[in-house]
Amino acid sequence: MRAVVYHGPGQKAWEEVPMPVVIDTTDAIVRVDAVTICGTDLHILKGDVPAVTDGRILGHEAVGTVESVGSGVKNVAVGDRVLVSCITACGACRYCREGSYGQCIGGGGWILGHKIDGTQAEYVRVPFAETSTHPVPDGVTDEQLLMMADILPTGYEVGVLNGHVQPGDVVAVVGAGPIGLSAIMGSRLYSPSHVVAIDLADSRLEAAKQFGADVVVNNGREDALAVVRDLTGGLGADVAIEAVGVPATFELATALARPGGHIANIGVHGQPATLHLEDLWIRNVTITTGLVDTYSTPTLLRLAQGHQVDAGRFVTHRFTLDQFDEAYDVFARAGDTGALKVVLTRG
């Protein structure tokens, strides 16, 4: 079969590799029908994720058809169509028992396309198949499903739910990439009074309007703090969500929140950011941060089925699996191409 194989920073190839086989009794081998590329894959290609080593197949999001299962797999059968989640869950460890699958210490967590071979391939081995896949529900397309593997649960859990978005809130979202847009879409479920999207790219701010932002701020030209203070009688946002991952945006998010407000960091940070405790200590704020667990995936699937969440909206470009090079190029040049999410399917 063929797969996207990582060969060190800046190097990857769609090349011939051996077919995956069942190793553990809880494994499933899934034929990949549709797959996408994540911003995290671009981080890996820049060399930012050293745990990913030469020879690793990339990818942690897919929809597919079960090809074979280990002897211990009872609830997933050959021929089933499944969503492969970005987070693998052993289902038995302390964290999994609490729904914190991202923190799994029983062999799961974020492992696909990271510590073991991933989904950007014709076939993938999925460990702990029963607790790491979701059955494909009726009435939801593969494109919609793919958005449930990572970006929608991330924006919803780490942004909206950790940030405690409530009806009537003013929600400020810093960064309007796929993750920030997911947080905007998820915030809308709670009837906020205003969602303010803040980004440096006008193309992303245009997208933010489509996804439900009613105020957009280009913080390269405008003062985001002044806009949010104007909207809130000088107080600040009830919830500030950080969806970029650089020190300046974390510091902006903490400044945007009102006293008593919530700051939900989603961004993956590679550099230390300053926590301005000299300003914040007196403001009764709550700061949260974390890795997605994907405990909300079943909820999001029902919302997609009921048309309350339009997950397919993210998909801007479509390719076949043998066009992975082109798909990566289009996704990596999002500023020029307007790409939000690209989807690759069997030809």
Ligand SMILES: NC(=O)c1ccc[n+]([C@@H]2O[C@H](COP(=O)([O-])OP(=O)(O)OC[C@H]3O[C@@H](n4cnc5c(N)ncnc54)[C@H](O)[C@@H]3O)[C@@H](O)[C@H]2O)c1
């Ligand atoms: N916590 C988790 O579990 C988790 C999961 C997935 C992704 N992430 C992280 O979420 C972050 C966002 O992911 P994405 O795929 O949307 O990334 P992206 O790069 O597509 O989007 C980031 C956006 O931030 C904007 N931006 C950059 N600098 C800015 C600044 N100074 N002010 C305002 N806007 C600025 C960019 O223009 C872009 O639109 C990344 O750090 C990613 O690694 C976290």
Ligand SMILES: [Zn+2]
């Ligand atoms: Zn991802």
Ligand SMILES: [Zn+2]
């Ligand atoms: Zn576990």
